[in-house]
Amino acid sequence: MLGSNIFTGPPDVSIELSPGCIFCSIAEGRTPCYKIYEDNDYLAFLDIHPFVMGHSLVIPRKHYDALPDMEETAVGELFTVAARVSSRVTRGMSADGFRLIQNNGEAAAQVVKHVHIHIVPMKLEDKDRRFGRLSPTDKEFREVADAIIRHS
Ligand code: AMP
Numbered sequence: 156m157l158g159s160n161i162f163t164g165p166p167d168v169s170i171e172l173s174p175g176c177i178f179c180s181i182a183e184g185r186t187p188c189y190k191i192y193e194d195n196d197y198l199a200f201l202d203i204h205p206f207v208m209g210h211s212l213v214i215p216r217k218h219y220d221a222l223p224d225m226e227e228t229a230v231g232e233l234f235t236v237a238a239r240v241s242s243r244v245t246r247g248m249s250a251d252g253f254r255l256i257q258n259n260g261e262a263a264a265q266v267v268k269h270v271h272i273h274i275v276p277m278k279l280e281d282k283d284r285r286f287g288r289l290s291p292t293d294k295e296f297r298e299v300a301d302a303i304i305r306h307s
Pocket residue numbers: 177186188201202203204205212257258264265266267268
């Protein structure tokens with residue numbers, strides 16, 4: 156079982172990375188993350204400034220700026236992983252549903268230019284609420300990651 160706040164494994168040299176990209180750095184294991192899922196090609200970790208506790212990101216290890224740059228098979232795989240991880244996040248956070256958010260381009264408020272899907276677990280009582288950004292402690296991040304990983 157994965158622990159939280161751990162480094163990803165060494166990079167697979169066959170995977171294309173983009174210098175200076177924070178998510179490539181996470182995928183390479185050079186920048187730490189609160190990892191909740193990984194396989195050879197995809198990785199999921201907690202968003203560092205979450206809308207709600209459990210807000211997670213799913214990324215391909217290979218660098219693509221945005222969704223239109225991906226091969227169609229990779230798009231399918233990315234969303235398959237997002238669906239799988241969403242179920243775990245929802246169960247782990249005792250949520251009632253989840254939102255997937257996927258921003259492409261500056262006009263859509265894409266800040267990190269490495270394609271990613273946001274998973275935002277939702278509770279019924281919060282369905283009409285507007286969300287700001289949270290700043291959880293390291294302990295809180297670890298507890299959230301552990302709760303999600305327990306539902307893997
Ligand atoms: P977007 O606006 O779709 O590009 O969102 C990028 C997301 O990445 C934001 O929600 C950030 O809080 C998140 N983020 C940026 N850097 C990190 C990081 N090092 N670890 C985890 N999440 C990050």
